Amino acid sequence: NAGVTQTPKFQVLKTGQSMTLQCAQDMNHEYMSWYRQDPGMGLRLIHYSVGAGITDQGEVPNGYNVSRSTTEDFPLRLLSAAPSQTSVYFCASSYSEVNIQYFGAGTRLSVL
Amino acid sequence: AQKITQTQPGMFVQEKEAVTLDCTYDTSDQSYGLFWYKQPSSGEMIFLIYQGSYDEQNATEGRYSLNFQKARKSANLVISASQLGDSAMYFCAMRETKKTSYDKVIFGPGTSLSVIP
Numbered sequence: 001n002a003g004v005t006q007t008p009k010f011q012v013l014k015t016g017q018s019m020t021l022q023c024a025q026d027m028n029h030e031y032m033s034w035y036r037q038d039p040g041m042g043l044r045l046i047h048y049s050v051g052a053g054i055t056d057q058g059e060v061p062n063g064y065n066v067s068r069s070t071t072e073d074f075p076l077r078l079l080s081a082a083p084s085q086t087s088v089y090f091c092a093s094s095y096s097e098v099n100i101q102y103f104g105a106g107t108r109l110s111v112l
Numbered sequence: 113a114q115k116i117t118q119t120q121p122g123m124f125v126q127e128k129e130a131v132t133l134d135c136t137y138d139t140s141d142q143s144y145g146l147f148w149y150k151q152p153s154s155g156e157m158i159f160l161i162y163q164g165s166y167d168e169q170n171a172t173e174g175r176y177s178l179n180f181q182k183a184r185k186s187a188n189l190v191i192s193a194s195q196l197g198d199s200a201m202y203f204c205a206m207r208e209t210k211k212t213s214y215d216k217v218i219f220g221p222g223t224s225l226s227v228i229p
Contacts, residue, residue, distance in 0.1 A: 033217065040121075042203055043219040050214045058216060090157065100147070101217060103157035 002026050006091050006104035013081040013111045021076040021107050023091030031094045032074040033058070033101070034066065036087040043090060049074055081111045115139070116204055116220035123225050125194045132179070133189040133223045135204030141165075145207035146187040147217070148178065152200040160202075163187060191225075199227045 007022045025032065033048035035058075045058030049068040063085060065077040074093075078085060088108050092101040117136045125131035137146065148160040163171045163178045171178045179188040191198055204220040 035219070040221060042116075042118075042221040043205075045216055045218055048214070048216055054214075056214055056216070059218065088155070092157070100159045100162065101157075102159075106155055 004091055004093050004102050004104040006089075006107050008107060009105065010108050011110070013078075013109065015082060015111060017081050018077070018079050019081065021078075021089055021091075021109070023074045023076065023104060024072050025074075025091075025093040025102070026072065027093060027095075027102065028071060029093035029095055029102075030071065031096055031099075031101075032068070033092050034064070034074070034076045035090045035092065036060065036085075037090060037106075038087050046076065046089075083111045085109065086111045115208065115218055116206055118204055118220040118223050120223045121221075123223055125191075125198075125225065125227055127196060127227055127229050128193055130190060130192045131194055131225065133191070133202050133204075133225065135187045135189065135220060137185050137187065137204070137206050139185070139206065139208060141209045144209060146178070146180070147205040147207075148176070148187075148189045149203045149205060149219075150198075150200045151203065151222075152197075157203075161189070194227045196227050196229065199225060201225075 004025045030051045034046040035043040037043050044060045047066040049055045088106050090106050091104040094101045144165045146163045150158045161173045161176045163180045175192045177190045201222045203222045
């Protein structure tokens with residue numbers, strides 16, 4: 001049972017480049033979310049999804065897009081990377097909003 | 113506005129002693145949930161304990177217990193008999209309910225705990 005899988009683990013981008021952070025889970029969880037972690041600020045919610053086809057914005061959605069075409073996958077897109085998006089990104093899933101979230105190992109992103 | 117406050121950026125505790133990590137939250141909802149997660153230096157996020165707003169008893173999981181004081185809007189984590197492996201960042205989180213969107217889970221800034229031999 002793989003749980004929540006994030007790829008890549010590390011990425012370096014130049015300002016203005018685009019990329020997609022991948023997140024997949026094999027637990028048939030309806031609820032998935034993306035967080036970014038910056039020093040001293042904890043984890044801040046970027047976007048989340050309560051099921052295939054349903055997404056909503058979190059605390060810091062600007063500069064990020066998401067879609068949820070299947071239950072298993074919830075990719076996070078950076079359309080035009082900025083240095084302010086340098087962070088560690090975590091994907092999480094749970095059976096519902098009220099249940100325990102299972103986290104991926106994280107993606108460390110640097111934007112130069 | 114900060115929904116979850118963790119006022120202790122860093123804490124130290126002697127091995128085998130108990131320690132309390134503070135968490136206060138801000139919500140006008142009647143139904144909500146509170147979580148604690150641990151993040152060791154390796155970076156993974158580990159679920160520790162959960163308390164629902166309607167739960168009458170404080171949650172406990174092994175050496176972890178949650179001191180839930182609803183009127184004061186606090187949900188402090190108590191770790192008994194600290195071990196060296198407890199050294200980590202600890203995050204308090206809350207399931208927030210909004211009338212105009214779906215429930216979502218938000219996190220506090222975290223507390224760094226160091227256990228001293």
